[in-house]
Amino acid sequence: MSPVRLKLSPTTTSASSRLSSPARHLEINMKNKLDFPELAALKAARPTLWLNGGVEPAERAAMPISSADVLAAAERLARFKPFFRAAFPDTQLNEGLIESNIVELNNFKVALDKRFNKTLDGQLLLKNDAYLPISGSIKARGGIYEVIKHAEQLAIKAGLVTPDVDYQIFAGDQLKRFFADYRIAVGSTGNLGLSIGLIGRALGFAVDVHMSADAKQWKKDKLRSIGANVVEYQSDYSIAVQNGRAQAADDKYCHFIDDEQSRDLFVGYAVAGLRTKQQLDKMGIVPTTEKPLYVYLPCGVGGGPGGVAYGLKMVYGDAVKPFFAEPVASPCVLLGMASGLNEKIAVQDIGLSNQTEADGLAVGRASALVCKLMAPLLEGAYTVQDDTLFELLRTMQDEAGIFLEPSALAGAVGPWFVSEKYNTKADAYHLIWSTGGGMVPPEERQKMYNKK
Template identity: 45%
Template sequence: MLTPQLLDTLKRRETTLWINPLRSPSRPVFDPALVEQAARRFQRAGGLLARTVRSLAGGDGLVESPLIDAEPLRQALAGEGRWLIKADHRMPLAGSVKARGGFHEVLAYAERVALEAGWDGEDFASLAEPRWRSLFDEHRLIVGSTGNLGISIGLLSRALGFNAQVHMSRDASEWKKKLLRDEGAEVVEHDGDYAVAVQAGRREAEADEHAHFVDDERSELLFAGYAVAGERLASQLSAQGIEVSSKHPLLVYLPCGVGGAPGGITFGLKQVFGESVHCWFAEPVESPSVLVQLAAGLDSPVSVYDVGLDNQTLADGLAVAQASMLASRCMLDSLAGVFTVSDEALRGYLRLAQERLGERLEPSATAGFAGPHWLGEAAGRAWCEANGVDLHAATHVLWSTGGGLVPDEVFAGWVKAEEPE
């Protein structure tokens, strides 16, 4: 419930841990078959991606990130158990968690356009040929984004030959806009926030029969693409000999904006590990959109503006006022909870990641670092006891969601506690 006490905590911009009271084993509200289809589409499209994405050339076209040891970070933060980072900031081309979902939707659209034009559907790699690229040049993908989804959609669309139009809010970083423009994508800027950019993109696509709108708030293609991460992580854990069970649970901490990417990942993980995995969302104190929506219930949309927050945060990738209702419905009985983090803490985690791990992230990508701390506090300890979770025996996965494409001067500005233009 969105209680007076919780409202007061949020309005005061105090960091907090919200434990989901409705979490319970249940029948999924999203079709698992769509995730299987997404996994097969990625496999079939490997040859096309290897031919069109420079960073995948010479390989099998797998769009995935490494799972890296985070022991130095655990020591610095006095954590328990085994710590790992799912390094989505190293994702090919897109440099963020948005690669799986965004790439999947672009590939699905390419498949649809080609099939309608007579493609036999057999060899995905053939879509790199001039005939199909010429066809794709007559179509465009449109998306509203704070940045990382726009990069994912924009860069792969251009790589395949599509036109791309990205509507971006005032919260989006200038370097992300420049990156897209340099790669030939059209960037449309709006004075309003993320929601305004999404609405504008949706209207633009509705007026163009050769356009496809990538809807970060409602898209099942995006959600299914993100959910493929569940099986991928399971394979990586198995390869490292890491057991996931009731005695050795998996605790996953996911930075959250609109909720689609962390929601899809959580869905995929729950399909694989069931009650042995516990997923937590991390949100900025100014933009806890999923926390507010889940606490208020799903009868109607609720935004952070409704509780007196301004949605202004250093974590531009998480600066979303209204959560995805699709993601919220899927998370209502499967998400362990949500914790919030301050901009000051994000800067500190940013420095730690660089100093202890040699990894360069963006502020949004460090939000999950606060998760193990919250589970070590009184409310978190009580939750662990109630759910039979031994933090020392657990594997903690901090999901790094972006930063791979950040320019040197921008990163230096973050570390120095000043944000360059």
Template identity: 45%
Template sequence: MANISGKKSTEYTSTLLDQLKDYQETFWKNPNYNTVLPTLSVDRNVIFQANRRLERFAPYLEDAFPDTKKSKGIIESPIQEMNEIRHFLSIDGCVLIKRDDLMPVSGSIKSRGGIYEVLCFAEDLAVKNGFNSESDDYSDLANEKFRRIFSQWQIEVASTGNLGLSVGLMASTLGFKARIHMSHDATTWKINKLRQNGVDVKIYDDNFSNAVAAARESSKQNPYSYFVDDEGSKLLFAGYATAGERVKKQLSDMHIEVSKNKPLVVYLPAGVGGSPSGVAFGLKLQFGDAVIPIFVEPTHVPSVLLGMATGLDHDISVYDLGLDGKTAADGLAVGRPSMIAGRYMKNKLFGIATVSDQNMFAYQGMLKKLENIEAEPSAVVGIRGLIQSKEIAEIPDTATHLIWSTGGSMVPAETMREYEDHAITIFNQTHFE
């Protein structure tokens, strides 16, 4: 258990910790926001190269996944306006939603990072076996020669669901064996979806952080195993960060100005913190101070908030604080933050809001009833940040607000109906200021 008594006490207050212990909705403003820190190993060039690698793989992806044909093999999601919610919540600026629930292949924000890391490993193996990354057609990676090479390897990852879907589906499509290690928080339909696609799923009767440790150790025992480390992978991070370049183009095409006078405020659901950190990092590279990233976490699992506010980052868990880690937002049920999230976000994240499960369901009902958008519970928590923004002095009325919807399109119809019936009932009973 981490010792938080008296350690880096200037970075948090007992009041904040008491609020977290009582499962209260709160907002933590990052005191290090926009300070100058040492250069990090993932930089603008790394992210630029990641985008170019994904473009090289586009011909393969277009053939392998028919739903990417319209985008010519580029895995990306649309941005749309949400005028009904803007009026309902009395927001002055434009309100948008980034539809990562519609991401091709695996229907979540995890598609960027998970698919990118698998493709990096596949490219590395192919090059070692005669493939020329500068002149050969990447569609050739579907040939039997490379499938035989890939089939000798097993790709493994620990996941509460969405990252497992992304890694598992991409790995199995290329011809790799895939094993997904899942914590007890994983939902049945995600387990079934993976198994239906030939992916080996191992379930642990334990929380996510311990499942990761067990999975990492299991992978070490197999010399032909490649482990995708959700807690510390820079390739995952780089894959997520490719969103920045894409979002900049999308907003430009929509004729939406982003500047210091008209900032872009982005609300990102956070679990282990890797995917929202990568996205925020990529946006910061493109927009600088004109983008204001805010994370949102469940009150029962505020792992990134706890790590960043105490300065202990990965060395503290919500269980150290006595929290139970239980939430309906299975994709955010991660008790210990990423090894790199706090380090890369230390001066780039404006703050973190927490949301109760009750309000999370109300937001899910709001999204469905007002905008007719279906999303899983963990994908709607950004609305809490939007509501919180009205109380933040640094966010002007001229701001554009972007809620990041992280998943939902692959939820079975029956499960989604059950979600929404419950969510709309709670929405109708909830008072919004």
């Protein structure tokens, strides 16, 4: 098979070119707003790299979510470990801890060095969130966290639990009967809905998952099999979220998990920073500004990668350099941040389709919360073609024996792609963050592997 050539036309965007005008409807003088070097490549759906000229030293960057917030989330997750063990057998091996491993990708690195005719300096690692317990994706972090926080608050308010009891009680019939009077709703392209459905139904909640047209059928089938209500749309992710939000607004017993705006989701993802540091410490890996940790995160609306990047910045400061990876048809965060319009612009506004095989990343409009929080922290973002994702899927399977769904491979090209124009340090650490694939049925895996 002929290799897919990735051609860059990136230009570092200066801080002065990052616009910060007040939020207004896009019909405002759009010509004057859309003026940044990467725009032509984005419009043409060509792989490109944007470097954030507004990134700030960690000690000066605004970080309104505190380390105390993230530690409190970690403590809540620890309280629920007895429930996780009781309700989900795949958490028992790790004593109820929902965490993924970090592996070195030696053979994969050799294969991609050859593929790109470029030797990557440093160590290549994979953070394998595609195999997180319960739901097999990064959404097992933020999604599950927000549901258990909501459940805990309801139960404490009703006088049914106190924080010092054994939380295995949440697996019992009494609390399930109590939660049956409440609903949880979410809008999703797939993996977030799957996570919410699995944890919500295990606790006894009624669950409504509003799914966009990009969502894979097997994910809808899985949700229905556990008793979740799947509401399907022929439109994209933003409409699914909008309708889910409207449903919850009219029902005082319904809690809407808002992937575009939720602080709780974001904090749940940020716990990954603490956990990753613990794992890297055990591996003898201590990033520094001279030997930094570059992290490549697949990005949809931005909540998952944003929370992870935020948590890593919290523990490593300037020693970590996060990059987001998006499909060429759906670069909503890159577009929003590079233009300065954030959530006020959608990829369809520049003629892109938002149609991609990377269903988890098929988002046309970025999260306002994420754009704001990432403005001083994100090193940059890049785009990747779908056919490259499938090529990487086969290479990861063949060389590392790890199956990942297409969206989870967006970060895998990052170490080579970014280094063409960004001054990555030699002998650094490169961490690819995989985001989904652990629950993909065998027949679907084979179809993805065979797709050219």
